[in-house]
Amino acid sequence: MTLDRRRLADHTAGWGFAAPAVILIGVFGLVPVVWSIVLSFQHTDLTSPGTFAGGDNYAKLVADPLFWDAARRTLGYVVLFVPITLVLALPIAVMLNQKIRGVVFYRLAVSVPLVTSTVATGIMFSWLANPQFGLVNAALDAVGLPKQGFFTDPGQALFAVVAMTVWGWLGFAVIIYLAALQNVPKDLLEASSLDGCGRARSFWHVELPLVAPATGFLLVWLTINGLQLFDAVYVTTKGGPLRATTVLVYHLYNEAFVSFDGGYAAAIGCAVFLIIGVFTLAQLRFNRRTSHYEVR
Amino acid sequence: MRRPSVLHLILFPLSVVMVTPLVWMLLVSVSTQAESRRFPPGLPSGIEWENYLAAMRDAPLGSWLVNSFVVSVVCVAGNLLLCSLAGYAFARIPFFGNRVAFVLMLATLMVPFQIVMLPLLIMMRSLGLIDTLGALIAPNLATAFGVFLMRQFFTTLPRELEEAARIDGASRLRTLLQVLLPLMRPTLATLAVLTFLQTWNDFLWPLIAVQSPDVMTVQLGLQSFQGAHTTNWPKLMAGTVLSQLPVLLVFFFAQRFFVRSVAAAGIK
Numbered sequence: 001m002t003l004d005r006r007r008l009a010d011h012t013a014g015w016g017f018a019a020p021a022v023i024l025i026g027v028f029g030l031v032p033v034v035w036s037i038v039l040s041f042q043h044t045d046l047t048s049p050g051t052f053a054g055g056d057n058y059a060k061l062v063a064d065p066l067f068w069d070a071a072r073r074t075l076g077y078v079v080l081f082v083p084i085t086l087v088l089a090l091p092i093a094v095m096l097n098q099k100i101r102g103v104v105f106y107r108l109a110v111s112v113p114l115v116t117s118t119v120a121t122g123i124m125f126s127w128l129a130n131p132q133f134g135l136v137n138a139a140l141d142a143v144g145l146p147k148q149g150f151f152t153d154p155g156q157a158l159f160a161v162v163a164m165t166v167w168g169w170l171g172f173a174v175i176i177y178l179a180a181l182q183n184v185p186k187d188l189l190e191a192s193s194l195d196g197c198g199r200a201r202s203f204w205h206v207e208l209p210l211v212a213p214a215t216g217f218l219l220v221w222l223t224i225n226g227l228q229l230f231d232a233v234y235v236t237t238k239g240g241p242l243r244a245t246t247v248l249v250y251h252l253y254n255e256a257f258v259s260f261d262g263g264y265a266a267a268i269g270c271a272v273f274l275i276i277g278v279f280t281l282a283q284l285r286f287n288r289r290t291s292h293y294e295v296r
Numbered sequence: 297m298r299r300p301s302v303l304h305l306i307l308f309p310l311s312v313v314m315v316t317p318l319v320w321m322l323l324v325s326v327s328t329q330a331e332s333r334r335f336p337p338g339l340p341s342g343i344e345w346e347n348y349l350a351a352m353r354d355a356p357l358g359s360w361l362v363n364s365f366v367v368s369v370v371c372v373a374g375n376l377l378l379c380s381l382a383g384y385a386f387a388r389i390p391f392f393g394n395r396v397a398f399v400l401m402l403a404t405l406m407v408p409f410q411i412v413m414l415p416l417l418i419m420m421r422s423l424g425l426i427d428t429l430g431a432l433i434a435p436n437l438a439t440a441f442g443v444f445l446m447r448q449f450f451t452t453l454p455r456e457l458e459e460a461a462r463i464d465g466a467s468r469l470r471t472l473l474q475v476l477l478p479l480m481r482p483t484l485a486t487l488a489v490l491t492f493l494q495t496w497n498d499f500l501w502p503l504i505a506v507q508s509p510d511v512m513t514v515q516l517g518l519q520s521f522q523g524a525h526t527t528n529w530p531k532l533m534a535g536t537v538l539s540q541l542p543v544l545l546v547f548f549f550a551q552r553f554f555v556r557s558v559a560a561a562g563i564k
Contacts, residue, residue, distance in 0.1 A: 011391055013391070020382070020438065092307075116543075235522070
């Protein structure tokens, strides 16, 4: 009897504690997912009640060249953004992990973009990359190269967005790598140097495998964020010029809030969700295969 | 004496590249219009404070900052309270359906915001919250990430602590508030910093949930300011500096702590 009463008390206490958060997350995080799937089978402008559309929105999606263009651009962006960030971050983290003078200043410099909002970043980069009087063009001019359009040039705009977002995310990747490097046991490095490993070899054979979990995490995290690129485009190019930076989520935004085709926007959302899901699962599986080491 | 490391040859230029955008923003914000529109760009000859006054005159920067502050602080408070309660329950109390609830909650972490935002907009409209700060607060009051973070840390605390308090006759709530939470200050601070940054810098949701200038957050306001002042760079930069000042100040004073938070949240 007492045991049962104890259990009942657990149930009520447990739910009493968990309910506020669980209900909020359920209502604002879980219900909308199902609702979005429902919306994707409707014709709706998101203001008035929708009508059943069957598979119309998905048929439109398959036939929409703008969707496929946006998907290709998004993929192109991710394929540049993620590897560049990773390849820059690891050596920087290794250098910042050394005991040298001024390392605090260097760490500060690398991580300050983390707290700079995307809007502020966009404004700063629009000025730096300004075709008429921007600093980057001044640098090009100084070495005798012609001025470039950057955000205003359809052939360069997506690359300018890549550069800007790498600047914004580099600090995050460096911090994650630094934390992982600081967990590498010192005696392992000492052992490898006693065995005659040079600095480069012990990095390649000891540190790199040991930070593989961090690489795996960053790969997933940066890819998910890259596939959801929106803010950086909105504040610099608004998807232009000539749709050169209209990535998937920007296309979704256009359909929902410029064309008022909420059902189609929801279908694009579901497609983005699917792409992110497939990428994440594939990378997680790949990570599990490649990282056998764990440092606790 | 130690010889200076050769790494400075790489790290110094790198740092210059990383801080240049911010430094140049400061420089342009105190330049005159003419100085900001010459090629090649150079240092301003004097300090033009007038840009800051003009930015504050032209835009309700003050009320945007207040809006952002209100939204961020309320969300931080909500997350600290609700995520602690729920995290404790999931870590320690064997209640009916706890596993299902926890897994479903974690599943929301995988969902991109773009799929949630359209129904969320309809919900906010029917709740009458659209174009109010409430629309910005409600969906961020408790986050699955926060519950997960708190639960992870509660599971690392020794059970003896709370058992001792319980035997002394303290209720669960009192045990949580008076015995456990004081031990978790670093975790709570991590959650607070991350929630604050996220709500302060949020852009897409305010963009679609809020239209009136007087309910805009500072990010949204700044974006509309940018649209209106594309030709007056010094004024625009002054507005940008003002909008970033609060987070930059917090960052400079709490840099170590902040870096630890990001690393903890990322790796856990």
